[in-house]
Amino acid sequence: xxxxxxxxxxVREGVDRETxxxxxxxxxxxYGWDTEIEMEYAPKGVNEDIVRLISKKxxxxxxxxxxxxxxxxxxxxxxxxxxxxxxxxxxxYQDQYYYARPKSMEVKPxxxxxxxxxxxxxYEKLGIPLKEQMLLAGVEGADESPAEARKVAVDxxxxxxxxxxxxxxxxxxxxxxxxxxxxxxxxxxxxxxxxLGSVVPQSDNxxxxxxxxxxxxxxxxxxxxxxxxxxxxSTYFRINAENTGQxxxxxxxxDKGSYVSYLEGCTAPKRDVAQLHAAVVExxxxxxxxxxxxxxxxxxxxxxEGKGGxxxxxxxxxxxxxxxxxxxxTQVETGSAITWKYPSCILRGEESQGEFxxxxxxxxxxxxxxxxxxxxxxxxxxxxxxxxxxxxxxxxNTYRGLVSMHPRATNSRNxxxxxxxxxxxxxxxxxxxxxxxxxxxxxxxxxxxxxxxDDDQLFYCRARxxxxxxxxxxxxxxxxxxxxxxxxxxxxxxxxxxxxxxxEGSVG
Amino acid sequence: MAEGAVLTAQxxxxxxxxxxxxxxxxxxxxxxxxxxGGFAAAARxxxxxxxxxxxxxxxxxxxxxxxxxxxxxxxxxEPLAVPGREANLFDDIDRLKLVFxxxxxxxxxxxxxxxxxxxxxxxxxxxxxxxxxxxxxxLEAEGQTPVKRPxxxxxxxxxxxxxxxxxxxxxxxxxxLLYRRADAAADVVVHHVIRLEPGAExxxxxxxxxxxxxxxxxxxxxxxxxxxxxxxxxxxxxxxIGIGHVFARVGEGxxxxxxxxxxxxxxxxxxxxxxxxxxxxxxxxxxxxLGDGNEGSFHHDDTVFITHAAExxxxxxxxxxxxxxxxxxxxxxxILVKPxxxxxxxxxxxxxxxxxxxxxxxAKPELEIYADDVKCSHGSTTGALDETxxxxxxxxxxxxxxxxxxxxxxxLADALDEIENDDLRGAILGRLDDWLTSRAAG
Numbered sequence: 001x002x003x004x005x006x007x008x009x010x011v012r013e014g015v016d017r018e019t020x021x022x023x024x025x026x027x028x029x030x031y032g033w034d035t036e037i038e039m040e041y042a043p044k045g046v047n048e049d050i051v052r053l054i055s056k057k058x059x060x061x062x063x064x065x066x067x068x069x070x071x072x073x074x075x076x077x078x079x080x081x082x083x084x085x086x087x088x089x090x091x092x093y094q095d096q097y098y099y100a101r102p103k104s105m106e107v108k109p110x111x112x113x114x115x116x117x118x119x120x121x122x123y124e125k126l127g128i129p130l131k132e133q134m135l136l137a138g139v140e141g142a143d144e145s146p147a148e149a150r151k152v153a154v155d156x157x158x159x160x161x162x163x164x165x166x167x168x169x170x171x172x173x174x175x176x177x178x179x180x181x182x183x184x185x186x187x188x189x190x191x192x193x194x195x196l197g198s199v200v201p202q203s204d205n206x207x208x209x210x211x212x213x214x215x216x217x218x219x220x221x222x223x224x225x226x227x228x229x230x231x232x233x234s235t236y237f238r239i240n241a242e243n244t245g246q247x248x249x250x251x252x253x254x255d256k257g258s259y260v261s262y263l264e265g266c267t268a269p270k271r272d273v274a275q276l277h278a279a280v281v282e283x284x285x286x287x288x289x290x291x292x293x294x295x296x297x298x299x300x301x302x303x304x305e306g307k308g309g310x311x312x313x314x315x316x317x318x319x320x321x322x323x324x325x326x327x328x329x330t331q332v333e334t335g336s337a338i339t340w341k342y343p344s345c346i347l348r349g350e351e352s353q354g355e356f357x358x359x360x361x362x363x364x365x366x367x368x369x370x371x372x373x374x375x376x377x378x379x380x381x382x383x384x385x386x387x388x389x390x391x392x393x394x395x396x397n398t399y400r401g402l403v404s405m406h407p408r409a410t411n412s413r414n415x416x417x418x419x420x421x422x423x424x425x426x427x428x429x430x431x432x433x434x435x436x437x438x439x440x441x442x443x444x445x446x447x448x449x450x451x452x453x454d455d456d457q458l459f460y461c462r463a464r465x466x467x468x469x470x471x472x473x474x475x476x477x478x479x480x481x482x483x484x485x486x487x488x489x490x491x492x493x494x495x496x497x498x499x500x501x502x503x504e505g506s507v508g
Numbered sequence: 509m510a511e512g513a514v515l516t517a518q519x520x521x522x523x524x525x526x527x528x529x530x531x532x533x534x535x536x537x538x539x540x541x542x543x544x545g546g547f548a549a550a551a552r553x554x555x556x557x558x559x560x561x562x563x564x565x566x567x568x569x570x571x572x573x574x575x576x577x578x579x580x581x582x583x584x585x586e587p588l589a590v591p592g593r594e595a596n597l598f599d600d601i602d603r604l605k606l607v608f609x610x611x612x613x614x615x616x617x618x619x620x621x622x623x624x625x626x627x628x629x630x631x632x633x634x635x636x637x638x639x640x641x642x643x644x645x646x647l648e649a650e651g652q653t654p655v656k657r658p659x660x661x662x663x664x665x666x667x668x669x670x671x672x673x674x675x676x677x678x679x680x681x682x683x684x685l686l687y688r689r690a691d692a693a694a695d696v697v698v699h700h701v702i703r704l705e706p707g708a709e710x711x712x713x714x715x716x717x718x719x720x721x722x723x724x725x726x727x728x729x730x731x732x733x734x735x736x737x738x739x740x741x742x743x744x745x746x747x748x749i750g751i752g753h754v755f756a757r758v759g760e761g762x763x764x765x766x767x768x769x770x771x772x773x774x775x776x777x778x779x780x781x782x783x784x785x786x787x788x789x790x791x792x793x794x795x796x797x798l799g800d801g802n803e804g805s806f807h808h809d810d811t812v813f814i815t816h817a818a819e820x821x822x823x824x825x826x827x828x829x830x831x832x833x834x835x836x837x838x839x840x841x842x843i844l845v846k847p848x849x850x851x852x853x854x855x856x857x858x859x860x861x862x863x864x865x866x867x868x869x870x871a872k873p874e875l876e877i878y879a880d881d882v883k884c885s886h887g888s889t890t891g892a893l894d895e896t897x898x899x900x901x902x903x904x905x906x907x908x909x910x911x912x913x914x915x916x917x918x919x920l921a922d923a924l925d926e927i928e929n930d931d932l933r934g935a936i937l938g939r940l941d942d943w944l945t946s947r948a949a950g
Contacts, residue, residue, distance in 0.1 A: 405890075407865070420875075420877070422877070422879075422880035425847070425848075428878045430874070430875060430877060431873075432872070433871075434870075435873075436870045436871075437860060437870070437890040440862040440864055440891075440892045441865075441892060442891070443892075445887075446871075447886075448886050450885065452880040
């Protein structure tokens with residue numbers, strides 16, 4: 001008990017003051033505005049013509065179109081999965097736009113200078129500067145050597161298209177390819193053909209298959225052998241258009257002995273009608289390579305009555321294909337009305353490692369069903385899962401995970417910890433782990449707890465002059481600490497304030 | 509014979525990909541002799557309708573993820589040689605012995621049914637209007653939400669025998685249900701109903717091989733302040749297949765404790781469905797499982813669902829499985845805390861000890877919580893014997909075989925501790941020790 005309190009205080013004296021200030025200064029969802037911009041839409045609904053149109057708009061080669069059509073045909077035979085603890089009205093897949101792009105993007109801008117200023121302003125307002133001389137807000141001075149502020153390359157995706165990628169030249173010098181996936185399909189077909197669908201096959205699941213048919217853009221990363229990516233890479237997804245689904249596809253390949261840290265952020269305007277988002281992220285990690293993938297998911301969560309919000313159905317998977325490959329997923333899930341997301345690790349290479357750190361916050365009417373899969377196939381593989389679920393308001397939050405030790409995965413280890421925190425008596429917190437051990441020499445440990453915000457901790461904070469909301473934010477940040485620490489600096493700050501914002505109004 | 513007519517009539521196939529179609533169900537029912545009306549006629553009619561609606565489970569059914577329901581869906585079991593008699597582990601305990609042969613109550617072989625504080629009748633003896641009609645198939649039906657348990661419905665529909673036990677006082681002598689097999693092809697369906705009146709106490713023991721295939725249901729209503737202890741140990745009758753359900757309702761301040769020792773069975777599935785209905789109640793369910801796959805394969809599935817619907821209640825699930833020679837141990841456990849069930853204290857532990865390659869432990873320990881002021885946790889571990897501990901014991905002169913026995917017993921200790929009575933725990937320990945020592949060499 002005493003230890004917990006002293007921990008909490010540390011948080012307060014560090015960055016938490018900022019969190020509390022942010023809560024006070026901001027409205028509940030600060031990214032809820034929209035950009036008025038002339039858009040071009042494909043007709044509503046999805047059919048083979050739409051798939052062809054998306055492929056044509058992206059100027060794709062024939063093989064890509066065939067790949068999409070095969071996925072689409074497969075999708076038509078599939079049914080939407082219903083096993084998650086999620087409750088939402090039927091989705092009418094024909095009542096969505098599958099392609100929307102700003103008119104100004106019709107002729108591809110050759111450099112960022114040619115990009116519509118309105119688009120650049122949108123990202124600037126979101127705190128994502130697309131001009132290379134600018135650096136990510138909130139980082140300056142936080143770094144150990146402030147003189148040399150950290151660079152982050154950004155690929156900005158606006159509805160269905162990528163509007164620009166920064167630091168491309170500097171990255172190219174290091175041999176790193178960082179561009180939109182549509183560009184990669186045109187410029188690097190050999191890499192795309194080799195790896196696309198090799199981690200998440202076209203027929204993987206209902207949402208991934210739909211994505212395979214209609215994905216419009218996304219990011220592509222290739223890190224050559226022995227290269228440490230000179231800066232962090234990031235993609236920022238923005239849904240702006242109404243009634244439009246966003247289907248982005250990300251493919252990351254870390255060749256032998258390379259390293260990259262990748263960040264993903266997302267927001268959407270406040271709208272009354274729910275919007276669909278079905279993304280696929282594939283990561284291929286070869287011998288001795290390492291990928292760190294961090295997400296701060298902050299899609300519009302819907303209003304207090306559960307109106308609107310993003311339905312987020314995401315398939316993310318990393319394949320540690322060769323020996324000593326390593327992947328680390330870190331996610332902070334605060335947005336979306338519905339979250340269906342299980343970033344997974346296939347630990348195929350011997351001594352490969354997978355880690356999953358997650359904070360999932362559901363407030364008001366939000367529902368989250370999220371977790372991970374650790375599939376141990378190789379010998380001496382290791383995995384670690386730390387999941388923190390927070391439910392408030394009338395929200396439902398489920399951790400769903402699989403740890404599987406195959407007969408060949410001898411001497412492997414897994415440690416799983418999932419903790420749930422309940423704020424208020426109207427919400428729910430659930431844990432659904434699957435543990436499958438098929439060899440003797442592996443060890444699997446799983447622990448889960450569910451509790452509420454401790455009254456003693458709250459009382460202690462309040463006795464020192466904090467109001468209840470501040471105190472809850474403090475305790476929650478302490479609860480999430482292990483995960484927050486796993487995030488890169490830029491995200492850790494944002495995530496911390498998000499935690500507080502997401503819980504706003506949950507107390508009293 | 510009304511319910512028979514309902515069932516043999518041609519009915520449309522059950523919808524849905526995950527469930528076995530109506531034809532499997534029809535074949536399954538045809539092979540069974542349906543009981544005539546009289547006792548529980550209404551419950552059976554209701555069961556007929558429910559079963560038609562839900563069908564039998566298929567291999568893709570989520571609740572049957574780790575166990576293939578095919579052996580239970582098959583119209584008839586494979587005949588299985590009847591083993592010789594062996595000494596019963598409760599022979600030294602003063603008890604009221606009630607014998608079932610191939611699932612039928614054998615009054616001659618049993619003790620006199622009249623005992624103080626107890627009212628015991630076999631299903632065959634009772635007619636319509638019996639007290640047990642308020643419970644027969646009722647707790648089972650309540651236990652069908654949110655997860656369907658079709659074989660329990662099937663049991664309610666076709667069970668022809670079982671005991672109706674009403675406990676009105678504190679019964680000191682345990683009631684012992686002893687099962688024997690005589691017919692190698694016996695496909696046994698037994699359904700017991702137990703009602704503990706407020707403040708009553710009963711210890712129920714179950715041992716023996718029930719049938720070549722068995723389907724048992726035990727419905728237990730534990731009223732306010734009553735205490736119920738249940739200890740089951742199935743004999744080493746290896747190739748048996750069986751499915752058993754325990755449906756319990758636990759009233760205010762009442763106690764329910766169930767422990768099972770399992771050292772046998774080719775395919776066994778035990779479902780425990782416990783509804784904690786009254787405040788301040790306690791429910792514990794535990795099992796120690798020793799599986800040796802060399803004895804005609806071993807697949808043992810414990811599936812538990814505990815619902816907390818009242819305040820300040822405690823529940824425990826303690827499952828320990830020792831597996832060797834390709835044995836499969838499964839645990840699916842759930843704690844559901846309903847809205848308003850504040851101050852719940854729920855704990856669940858499932859552990860697998862794999863003694864060699866090829867054995868598997870598969871677990872799905874779930875929590876579903878809708879109240880905030882609760883303390884719920886679960887733990888699950890799987891691994892091999894602790895080499896350090898083994899080395900320690902051997903370095904002190906304990907032979908390897910004996911050291912393994914010691915470590916296995918200590919692994920199982922938490923589950924055995926759930927047996928409160930020392931004599932009964934001693935009897936179980938003795939059986940365990942025998943089993944381990946006789947197999948240590950292998």
